[in-house]
Amino acid sequence: MFSGIVESVMPIISSKELHNAYRIEIKKPSEFNDIKLGDSIACDGVCLTVEAFDEVTMTFALAAETIQVLQWNPQTWLGKKVNLERSLRFGDRIHGHLVTGHVDSLGKVTRAELLGESFFLDVKVAETVLPFVWKKGSVTLNGVSLTVNALEGDIVSVCLIPETLKRTNLGDLKPGSMINVEPDYMARAIQRSLEVRKD
CATH class of the missing domain: 2.40.30.20 (Elongation Factor Tu (Ef-tu); domain 3)
Structure with missing residues (x-):
């Protein structure tokens, strides 16, 4: 993890x-x-x-x-x-959210724009990811834990602070770039649990 x-x-x-x-x-x-x-x-x-x-x-x-x-x-x-x-060790602080490292799919960057000190990133994600993404929820892009600012259709929007830009490769992204996407695994686990109960 x-x-x-x-x-x-x-x-x-x-x-x-x-x-x-x-x-x-x-x-x-x-x-x-x-x-x-x-x-x-x-x-x-x-x-x-x-x-x-x-x-x-x-x-x-x-x-x-x-x-x-x-x-x-x-x-x-x-x-x-x-x-x-x-990987995490027991007792470590978790500053992001729990991430499995099991990338679900690729997303396509549709916007990568620096406005002042903030970098706005919009990513078109696969339909299979959408049930596990919601506003203010968590999503992992290229291994970076981020908060979803908005979800419009299949476009996930996030906003990066200067420290994130400095410490990751996300600032190198451009429209058309492909990016690794892992949705919140806890949301996936809950959905799976509900599916099993229906059966």
Whole structure:
């Protein structure tokens, strides 16, 4: 589990195609000095397992399901800077909201505008996400925990403060950019519970 509070932004420095999978290397942040093999790290909101690491890099594998959801294209991802967050430990403060790292789908940015100190981001989300998104609820975009300012049709609107822009890659987004979307998992769990009761 994660909190959606990004710790570092680092580039993907290599990508290798495997059989129905990819292996990637991401530059290792200097503060990630406590990671171990098998640890979970959210990379742009995607929970990936550390396969190997050294002083400079961390290695992860992307499985078939992840590739399908992200529409993986190594040519566009190589060099891409990704938001990184280590998994939560019991007793940690949760400054965002509980995030699983199981990205539901991709969203498409329709507005990315800096007005004064605020950055306004509108994202067109998949129809499957809509039941779990509401005004003042939480949504995770590229691994960042955000509050929904408005929901108009299938457009989710959020507003980013300067600190969020400084600590994440969201300020690099432009209209047409694709972004990883994870809705509130508790809302999904409640809906599933209601569905089971109906059966």
